[in-house]
């Protein structure tokens with residue numbers, strides 16, 4: 001699978017991930033990794049917040065998570 005954005009630009013790079021927003025393949029240069037916290041807990045006890053991640057393409061990152069789009073990789 002090749003990076004969608006690289007393909008549009010005329011080069012083909014292998015993907016390292018898939019955008020969670022649009023499903024496009026993204027290479028290392030185009031992948032935007034956004035942190036999100038997941039709350040899990042049982043009926044008893046205090047919920048625990050864990051750090052998870054979301055992989056986005058530059059387009060979806062700019063639309064959904066501006067902070068992630070700003071991350072330079």
Ligand SMILES: [Zn+2]
Pocket residue numbers: 003004005006007013026027028029030
């Ligand atoms: Zn790319």
Ligand SMILES: [Zn+2]
Pocket residue numbers: 019020021022023024056057058059060061
């Ligand atoms: Zn996307």
